[in-house]
Amino acid sequence: MSDFNKQKIVDSVPQKGFFGHPKGLFTLFFTEFWERFSYYGMRAILVFYMYYEISDGGLGLSEELALSIMSIYGALVYMSGVIGGWLADRIFGTSKAIFYGGILIMFGHIALAVPGSLSMFFVSMVLIVIGTGLLKPNVSSVVGDMYAEGDDRRDAGFSIFYMGINLGAFLSPLITGELAKESFHLGFGVAAVGMFLGLLVFMLTKKKNLGLAGTYVANPLSAAEKKKLTLIFGAGIIIIGALLAFLIPNGLFTIETVINMVGIFGVAIPTIYFIVMYRSPKTTAVERSRIIAYIPLFIAASMFWAIQEQGSTILALYADKRTQLEFAGMTISPAWFQSLNPLFIILLAPVFAWMWVRLGKYQPSVPKKFSLGLLFAGLSFLVILIPGYFGGGELVSPLWLVLSYFIVVLGELCLSPVGLSATTKLAPAAFSAQTMSIWFLASAAAQAINAQLVRFYNPENEIMYFGTIGGAAILLSILLFILSPKIQVLMKGVK
Structure with missing residues (x-):
């Protein structure tokens, strides 16, 4: 563009119109509020739904x-953002991607709401994965579209937007x-109702508040590209169908196979994307330098999310099995711990937004x-191993989990x-929405790796588990700090 x-x-x-920010921030704030309400409400109870007895x-x-x-x-939800970003950039724009994604997410939650079998669970997974891939990166991309280059409100605007996400969560x-x-x-x-309300807000306010934001197709397909894409898509369907026809009858298409395949794709897809963007003739020399600068940030983000995302897996299990749930005269639901992360963000996001603006160029x-x-993420895992070290196999105080969530x-x-x-600033113009998808691929890569890591956790080796991962994050944070001046040079003026 x-x-x-x-x-x-x-x-x-x-x-002007939403806390001194563009009026469209209201629309995107509440659209994402309800979408995250639906997603995190579902996610808070999903792992328990899977392993509780019939x-x-x-x-x-x-x-x-x-x-x-x-x-x-989680990996597939964020990985699908590549498809959503590509469709927005090349075919129908970010606004339509948001709408189509919301529809699919709503039907995915409805599928979960209907008592059924494991098959119905996997149907809901497919719908929510594709829907979130369409909606999630493109909402964030539209936020960036509303601010002019060099607008000092941008970081604060994303912090307010991020607070809306976490209010729903x-x-x-x-x-x-x-x-x-x-x-x-x-x-x-309830999650399905939440997504319906998000769609309602978006459709009723987008025309007045968003103007042209989300309506442009940044890098539309040419007629020749459309023809080529049709052939590739048709060939892909045939190949996938042939593979499934071979694998399923021979008992080779299992959950284990899917887990391993997603692990490979989680690393391969962002690698391919970085290469394609870097080598594209539509990418300028300055944009190529910024892509190189973005790679270490992507790696750091992947390490961070590998720890943070275990809040809904390992720490959820820890809350259910290792934590004293009778506290201060009440019985705590293990799902309630999932509200700690967004609660602390709601309380602290305005502080951080004020702090960055106050510090300015400093x-x-x-x-x-x-x-x-990364440093704080590593410390959050080191904190959670302390009660296990001193308490043995006894149930631990829920305050240890509270402290761990606070630090992360x-x-x-x-x-x-x-x-x-930073992603909206460093993105090549021809790959704006797709670069936002790559940001979410950091979470996809992290959770693809987590699918393998979580197998090593059990109460007997939890000290080594938390200590190894937490220590690795701290070492990486030190390395990134040392390299930060060189990375800043490669960012070519982006601060």
């Missing part, structure tokens, strides 16, 4: 398999966790903020909203 068209989009959006309303899977599926689910586990005591399907039903560079994020949130606020903003 040309600089002229970028400015034309900015000019079409009312620039007699207790669950699917009766083993804990190890449930943890791996949970990680793969905070409320939903409290509701679905309580409903799950009666029936998991009631909780999933604030740490983007690579240094990433190194701080400090890291998340150094890395995540800053990463979203």
Whole structure:
């Protein structure tokens, strides 16, 4: 997209109207609020639904398999963002991608809400994976479209947007966790209602608040490219069909096979994308330098999310099996711990947004903020091994989990909203939405790796498990801090 068209989009959006930010931030804030309400409400109870016995309303899977599926689910959700970003950039624009994605997510939650079998569970997975891939990266991309280059409000705007995400994520586990005591399907039903409300907000306010944002196709397909794509798509369907026809009858297409395949794709897809963007004739010399600068940030983000995302797998299991749930005269639902991360972000996001604006040109560079994020992530895992070391196999106080979630949130606020903003700044013009998809691929790669890592966790080796992963994150944070001046040079003026 040309600089002229970028400015034309900015000019079409009312620039004042939501806490001093573009009016469209209201639309995107509440669209994402309800989408995250639905997703995190579902996610808070999903792992329990998988490994609880059928007699207790669950699917009766083993804990190890449930943890791996949970990680793969998360990996596929973010991996599908590549498809969503590509479709937005090349075919129908980000606004339509958001709408289509919301529809699929809603039907995915409805499928979970209907009492059924493991087959219905996998149907819901497919719908939510594809829907989130369409919606999630493109909402964030539209946020970036509303700000002119050099607008100092951009980082603060992403922090406010990020607070909306976490407000929805905070409320939903409290509701679905309580409903799950009666029936998991009631909780999933509330998630479906949440996505419906998000779609309603988006459709009723986008025309007035977003202007042209989301309506442009950044890099539309030519007629020749459309023909080539049709042939590739048809060949792909035939190849996949032939593979399944061979694998399924021979018992080779198993959950284990899927887990291993996703692990490979989680690393291969972002690698391929970086190569394609770097070598594209549509990428300028300055943009190539920024792509090189983005690679270490991507690796750091993957390490961070590998720890943070275990809050819904390993720490969820820890809450259910290793934590004293009778506390201060009440019984705590293990799902409620999923609200801690977003709660701390809601409380601290305005503080961090104010701090970055207050520091101005004296604030740490983007690579240094990433190194701080990794440091806190590593410390959060070192903290959670302490009660196991001193308490043996006894149930531990829930306050240890609270402290661990708090520390990782400090890291998340150094890395995540800053990463979203930096991605929109470093993205090549021809790959704007797709570069945002690559940002979410850091989470996909992390969770693909987690699908393998979670198999090594058990109460007997939890000290080594948390210590090894936490220590590795701290070492990587130190390395990134040392390299940050060189990375900053490669960013070619982006701060």
